[in-house]
Every structure is written in structure tokens, then in C-alpha cells.
Amino acid sequence: MQSLQDKASEWSGVAAADAFAIDDGNIFESLGGTPQPFVDLSTNFYTRVYQDEEDWFREIFAGSKKEEAIQNQYEFLIQRMGGPPLFSERRGHPALIGRHRPFLVTHQAAERWLHHMQQALDTTASIDADSKTKMMNFFRHTAYFLVAGNEMTRQQSQGVACKHAASKPTE
Numbered sequence: 342m343q344s345l346q347d348k349a350s351e352w353s354g355v356a357a358a359d360a361f362a363i364d365d366g367n368i369f370e371s372l373g374g375t376p377q378p379f380v381d382l383s384t385n386f387y388t389r390v391y392q393d394e395e396d397w398f399r400e401i402f403a404g405s406k407k408e409e410a411i412q413n414q415y416e417f418l419i420q421r422m423g424g425p426p427l428f429s430e431r432r433g434h435p436a437l438i439g440r441h442r443p444f445l446v447t448h449q450a451a452e453r454w455l456h457h458m459q460q461a462l463d464t465t466a467s468i469d470a471d472s473k474t475k476m477m478n479f480f481r482h483t484a485y486f487l488v489a490g491n492e493m494t495r496q497q498s499q500g501v502a503c504k505h506a507a508s509k510p511t512e
């Protein structure tokens with residue numbers, strides 16, 4: 342069976358080696374070793390998300406306060422890009438698939454998320470071009486990893502329809 346990582350690579354078009362090129366150096370340090378570039382990026386991203394003209398996408402985030410969503414994201418990004426473990430200290434293990442379980446993370450939602458993230462990166466001056474490319478590859482791969490994980494957890498919770506578990510028809 343295809344692993345979630347394999348599905349993420351196939352659906353995103355980003356090979357695992359490119360997705361994890363963020364680990365070749367330390368992006369947090371190369372951006373100056375302060376939270377600011379990540380605060381800038383997450384504020385830029387969520388400002389776009391919460392103003393999205395597409396209702397169906399905006400509504401996915403309706404249960405979260407914008408300021409909290411911004412902090413959750415930049416703390417995760419700081420930690421993942423080589424900085425201090427701010428996210429885990431406050432929120433616990435990232436467990437991204439489990440945390441996205443309540444939301445409908447479809448291919449369409451991934452593309453909309455990535456559209457806003459690309460625009461946010463394009464307009465964040467405190468991040469250099471090379472880091473932007475690496476981060477976008479990581480985001481594309483992770484977004485489709487979450488789509489694959491979301492499909493899997495939904496199939497598990499609904500039960501996959503199969504003959505093995507069918508009730509015997511009454512005679």
C-alpha cells in the first residue's frame with residue numbers, strides 16, 4: 342500500500358528530498374535568529390485566509406480566533422525551521438494529522454491554503470528567495486500529506502465499505 346509520504350509526493354509534485362531541504366541548513370538562524378520573519382509570514386497568511394472571498398474556505402477557520410491561529414502557526418514554523426521548540430512547549434506534540442482531523446482537508450482546500458501561502462511568502466520582505474523556495478516545497482508536500490492523512494482518518498472512522506464486514510442478509 343502507498344504510504345502517506347508517497348501520496349504526498351505524488352499529489353504535491355514535490356519529492357521528499359525537496360520537501361525536507363529545509364533541514365539542509367538552519368532557516369531560523371539564516372533569517373536572523375528571531376521570531377519576526379515567521380510572525381510576519383503567519384500574520385500575512387492568516388490575514389488573507391480570514392478575508393478570503395471563498396466562503397467555503399474561510400468557514401474552515403471559523404472556529405479559531407485569528408490571533409491564536411497566527412501564534413499557533415508561527416510557533417510551529419519557528420520550531421520546524423530550526424528555532425526553539427515554542428510550539429511543543431505550549432501546545433504539545435505537533436501531531437499534524439490528528440490536529441487537522443476536525444477539518445475537511447481536501448485537495449481543493451490544500452490548493453487554496455497553498456495559494457494564500459504563496460502570496461504571503463511573495464509579500465514577506467523579511468524572508469530571502471532561497472528560504473522561500475524551500476519553505477514552499479515543504480508547505481506543498483505537507484499540505485498533501487495532510488490531505489492523505491485526512492482521507493485515511495475519515496475512512497477509518499466511517500468504516501471502509503467492504504464485503505468482509507457485511508451483515509449476512511436476512512432470509
Ligand code: HEM
Nearest residue numbers: 401402405410413417432440444446450451454480483484
Ligand atoms: C491549524 C486548516 C495545512 C499546520 C489549522 C487550523 C485549521 C487548519 C482550520 C486551526 C487553526 C488554529 O486554531 O490554529 C488547514 C487546511 C490546510 C492546512 C485546510 C490545507 C492543506 C497546513 C499545513 C501546515 C499546517 C501545510 C504545516 C506546514 C498547522 C498548525 C496548526 C494548524 C501547526 C496549529 C495546530 C494547533 O495549534 O492545534 N490548520 N491546515 N496546516 N495547521 Fe493547518
